Amino acid sequence: MDNSPRRADAESPQSLDYETIEVETLVVGAGAAGARAAIEMVESGVDPEDVLVIGKRGHGDAHTTWARGGINGALGTRDPEDDWTIHAADTLKEGHFVNDPGKVEAVARAMPALLRELDDWGMAFSRTDDGDIDQRYFGAQSFRRTAFAGDHTGESLLDTLVARARELDIPYRENVFVSKLLTGDGRILGAAGYDTDTGEFVLFDADVVILAAGGYTSLYRRHSSRDDENTGDGPALAALAGATLQDMEFVQFHPTGMVGGRYGEEWDGRLVTEAVRGEGGRLFNADGERFMRRYAPDQMELAARDVVARAIASEVEAGRGTDDGGVYLDISHRERAFIEERLPRMDERFADLGVDMAEEPVVVAPTAHYGMGGVVVDDSGQTDVEGLYAIGETMAGVHGANRLGGNSLAETIAFGAITGNAVAARRGETRGHRGDEGLLHSRATQHFADLARLTDADGSHDPEDLLDDLRDLLWDAAGIRRDGAGIEAGLDALERVAGRASDLAVGDRTSDSFEFALDLGFALVVAESILRSARERTESRGAHYRTDYPDRDASWQQNIRVTHDSIGAMHLTTHAVGTPSPAVQRALDADYQLDYHQLE
Structure with missing residues (x-):
């Protein structure tokens, strides 16, 4: 890893110093997904010095800690008849059959072994009297398959992963805000951002970037996240870099x-x-x-x-x-x-x-708790942009129209492992963009110049106030119940917010207002994708409930995808849903059901 100071080109509005960090694989996001991907790479033979995990906050302070209830895996501790195919079937049913069956099956199949691995790493699971990992009921699950650590499962999970990463000497840098992904000729070149403690610009020159930057539900008036997390960074960064979004209308309350x-x-x-x-x-x-x-x-x-x-x-x-x-x-x-x-x-x-x-x-x-939508990825977690991966709540595909409780942590662990393994296996393929260094630095300096102009801007509008306005309009227009007129009103209101966002009052780069201004830029991209996708889907399915189209429509068993063209305009297309494997189809046909009254 090479750290060297650079100065922006003379043509920039002002001379700007920035730090350059060279690394093979940059992991953006230090929650469970990012940590598990980094661990998998190193355990697959990658030198720890070729990996860098960065987080917006202090080490171990990630949204994962707020996932309390449990993590799914068909261990069969309480219900031996459970297996991974039934887990997959429950996930597809809960997702109203617009999930990606291949991704669902990959998660369900992997989880029993991954839970046992966490146990081997010392995770403090709650236990049965026989000492086995205990499992509890969670909503819409046919059997008790949610493993847990009291009601602090996410916290215990992240503690376990951070401890494992430290054992493996995986480098970590905290308090870094990634504000732009840099690309050229359809592949990732690196990422640009700044240190929130010092305000200094940072450029990451990377062969591979893994986005594990969370979801977007704090863009709603009432939400279960902290205000400074789940602000849409991951989906927006990927979309603006040329990746495709999907299922953005499906927001779980x-x-x-x-x-x-x-x-x-x-x-x-x-x-x-x-x-x-x-x-x-x-x-x-x-x-x-x-x-x-x-x-x-x-x-x-x-x-x-x-x-x-x-x-x-x-x-x-x-x-x-x-x-x-x-x-x-x-x-x-x-x-x-x-x-x-x-x-x-x-x-x-x-x-x-x-x-x-x-x-x-x-x-x-x-x-508002979880965004089922996110970035479209292949079976290894790679996006449309070569060398750019997305995992955890940043990616789409596993949850469909509604997430099964206990599956969020499962997805982070499963796709963290899948993607980490894939990146390690492809190291020879992903090296070799060093000839693009000139393009990388040119694009970085342009972006840093934009950030410099935003610094201490003397505009008319407080970015935090505009974020609150955006949260209100999404809650009203794309909340638990929606209709066409409300969605249109939300789009109109969003346009007004975007207009005011061009005239912001912002402090220096260590201020909250500067970060809120960048959050607002991400939020505008994500909010438009939510509203336009919700307008397009003229049915009710899972978490997307339209009072003017209250029934599920079989013709809408498809995904809505969102792309941006070269001038930033948004375009929507539909995409056919895949078919479950024969084994999972048999589990679906068996139609297992939870007998809730066992709890009475």
């Missing part, structure tokens, strides 16, 4: 987010893990009715997430919600010791807020 009116704005939208319902938690409206009997009498609280979220929204709109605009989630019928053992983080969080889960219910309402 988790049924149980905290309600700010009761717990304070700091907690508004934060996740109340599905593990609470997986351990027997019950939903009640303000009239004391267990209302899921009206919407999903067989699966009740463990129905698909889109079903439960719409049910809660319907109860609130019908006047049967709480004063805070939510409903009650109650697990107080369980013993205190059970709650403390199985849901320790939730128990502690609510205790700090003055609520005893063993004695009283908590108030919840739907919150």
